[in-house]
Amino acid sequence: MKNDRQLQKDILNELDWEPSVDASRIGVEVSDGVATLSGHVDSYTQKWAAERVAQRVAGIKSVAVELDVILPGPHQRNDTEIAQAAANAIDWNASIPKDTVRLVVEKGWVTLSGEVEWAFIRTAAETSVRNLYGVKGVVNNIAIHPRVEPRGVKTKIEAALYRRAHLDATGIVVDVKRGTVTLTGEVDSLAERNTIEWAAWSAPGVQKVVDNLVVAN
Known part of the structure; x- marks a missing residue:
């Protein structure tokens, strides 16, 4: 250790x-x-x-x-410029359905809101604006409201973890109730924890993931 x-x-x-x-x-x-x-x-x-x-x-x-x-002088942008660039970036991202994401910019911080069906769309919106000049931070308040009925979510998540050799190695427990997935158990690193959480988000019908995973000493 x-x-x-x-x-x-x-x-x-x-x-x-x-x-x-x-x-x-x-x-x-x-x-x-x-x-x-x-x-x-x-x-x-x-x-x-x-x-x-x-x-x-x-x-x-x-x-x-x-x-x-602390942005270098040439990369300073006012909120209006950042908002326009962020709107364009989201509009040009093929992963994001039109008119599903809204944004507000204040003092260089971009706040995203709206409703989407999948977690990957929520992530795509954040990624689109993260790399823009002038952005000092991103608050992602986009909600997940899937149209798919959350059936067999537990089995699908466990299968995904088995494919990644996580569940058998660490004894991760997956509990699903009304579209909310709760993960418990031990992992070897924060990176592994992030990978497992993303696997849970990738299942159809998931609206929320409660990550109670603990990094082992």
């Missing part, structure tokens, strides 16, 4: 290895397996990527992101 100093070193090395992140302005502290990222980055994309980098380090239980997004 790695101690906090070893975990800190692993995250710093992983940040240095990640080409999409400028690690020189990111500080890392680890306490009891909980990593805190501090400092500043040039874009929300880098902030998001840095969080994912920390999550994929084995032994990290959770990640607190205290990174500030």
